[in-house]
Amino acid sequence: MSKKPTAGPALHKVIMVGSGGVGKSALTLQFMYDEFVEDYEPTKADSYRKKVVLDGEEVQIDILDTAGQEDYAAIRDNYFRSGEGFLCVFSITDDESFQATQEFREQILRVKNDESIPFLLVGNKCDLNDKRKVPLSECQLRAQQWAVPYVETSAKTRENVDKVFFDLMREIRSRKTEDSKATSGRAKDRCKKRRLKCTLL
């Protein structure tokens, strides 16, 4: 009768964020099912789970595909709390979506209260390079400022789709091992870090 949680594969919780229509769901579905969904239907909040092999180790990835639309902004806090890593997606053909990433980043940091939370800046729709509105240099600059990696993807051609998810999972994994290794001393360290940030904000 004992309900011991079966020590299954490690679970990494990834959250997709970004403005509406940038391709969060398309990336997710491409990663999950290897298919590109053309028709656009605004997401509210969908979650997916998949077993993948990460560097020879079987892990589970839990993807929470959130709503990009502004009217869901209020509820985002609730979702973000459960995330271990974030893919912050914008469309390289839409400058507004790029500007919005700033806001998402701030919100995540506020909710997670952790500057070094696993985070990737993802410029989607790179197959539409001829319609590019956001210069690559600007994207890279922002990623540098945040100290996060920047990757350009295409949900349509599947370019870098696996890469962003696996890169993020690796970061999450290393963060977890770091955390578990980190004994009280280190934990205190991070607490300090956090406190600092609080005062800053």
Add this chain to the structure above:
Amino acid sequence: MKEFDDFNFSVEKYTKDLTRECVGGSDLQQRKKEIEAYNETTAATLKQTCKKNYMEFIQTAKEISHLESEMYQLSHILIEQRNILATMTDGKTSSHLKAESLEAESSTAAEEVENSHATRAVKEMVQGFNGNLEGKTFLNEGALIELDGNDYRPIQRVFFFLFNDVLIVCKVKHDKRLDFLTEYDPKKIAVINIKDLDGVKNAINIITPDGSKIYQSITAAGKTEWIEKLEEAFRFDQQKKPKKGQAPQPPTRAKQQSKSTTPEKETTPQSPGEPKSLEDETPEWLSTASEEIQTLVAQRHFEDAQELIKRTQDFMRNESRKKVPLADAIESKMKQQELKLINVLLKELSNSHNRNLQIALRAAKRPLKILVEMGRYRQASATLLKVCAVSLRVAQREARRNNADISELFFCDLTQVACDFLTAFEQQPACVSALVVWCNAELQYFASQLIKHYLTKGTSLESVAKCVERVRKPSTKLTEIGLDISYHLEGLLRTTLESLIEESKERLLDSVGRTEESWQPYNLQTKSNLKRLLLELDVLGIDVRAQATGDTWINLTQSTVVFIRHFLQLTEYCGCLAKCETLLQSLELLLKELFIAQHSLKPPSDMAVDPNFVMKNKIFLVDNLLPIAIDKFRQISGRQCEGLRELHTKMSRQQGAPLPRQRSVYTTDVF
């Protein structure tokens, strides 16, 4: 070592006994070793038994939890079903109204009802909940299964009550009681649609202040509904405000007021020539007409709705139209409303079918009248006839099962439909043709039923005649309303009847001469028998008193007497059937051949009979029976039976010649 198991085992006594028994230390040592070994084995068996029991316990527990989860699922399904039933019974009366127009008034009313309903339900059913639910809007309720976040196994069955600002989570106990677990503010929870989770279907993830929880719905629809409703609750305040502003506009009192005022009060200010209306772009009633119609339709005030539509159209048609800036928009809206009303009425009309035609017709009257007034003759007539057809056929089937007379019923119903139809569509001659076509179709159906159930092979002519008679009589009555279907009906039944006549003819011919004939006068044994027979034949129209001799004798053979009776009866039936010309020929043939068969009966050559007596029978048949039969046939059918008349003349001529010879034979025999 048995003594260890003894209940009264005492260590001291045992050791004493042991020391007494044992000789020397080595023996004692041996004993000690033995006891130690026993100790060890006992411990081992104990351990084993323990383990076995434990394993069994685990196995059973697993089974129990498995069964438990199954029970959850089952009762969940049951609850779902109950909800469906409840909504069906609740919504039965209001469902079509709702579907047709989601008009604000009824929905707010329904909401209120639902609110109080749900509030009461929560108060009654949920133990341990003391929150105040006054003034909250009920959004949804239902059973869900809470799943374990790690292995997705069902943990417990829960029941949700969702109000605009609170989500009440209850545990469903085994006795179906609800135990209050917790409540959440819908604005503080996040709902995630679980699209893919190791095959767990229809699950949602609710992130609450106290952690993330997975709930499973039985159906996919249930899941989507919860996601929607929870979102609705989440946005309730932003959303409801503008809605609330609209809602109070049309409720009950407003509608009653406008209903009573629109016809009288508003027509006056609208009269042309009034200076005010020149500046006034759109009269108020006109701008609200569309909504008003929706309300009226929903309240089933179809007449009022139709009137309003008509009024609007009239208004649009005359010159005041130019003063209305949104004339086109209003007009198109009106057209929509009109179509909607027509659809509603048609639906109403097609729903009016009933087992009882009268009831169906009565129910159809109202929508019919409005549809006719709206000029929808064709649709209305088609629908009405469809409805009638159903009623008619159902009634016939029922009558048949109860052995009632279906013909009468059919024609009465047909008449009724025709009458009602003609009154309803008086001004529309085009529709009458639809009626005729319909009658034709129904008639065909009726005839096929008749043939299938009443005119089956082997039916006696008597019942055939009765059946046909029953059909014909009322069918001719239809001519009173200008509908002559008897000819058509005859045509439909003709082939069947003809084959039936043919068949009976063969049967009857076959039976002629089957009886043993002694060619002796018929002895009826008693006076009363004779009397009864004479009376019977009287009724059939033939008087054989002249042939009666003695107290009990008839001076004809038995088979002749039987044939007389039978033939006259047959003549009656055939006469009935021959009322229609088409069958005349085959009927005549039947009678004729039958008569000839009887007439040509001859005593076997080896039988000693009085030839004069044989002749006498024949003469009686030709001279007495045949004219009576001919007459009878004519009387009943109203037609001359040429075949029999020919036969009569032929036979009497034949008789004329041989008669003397016969007599001479007879005399020579005597002398």
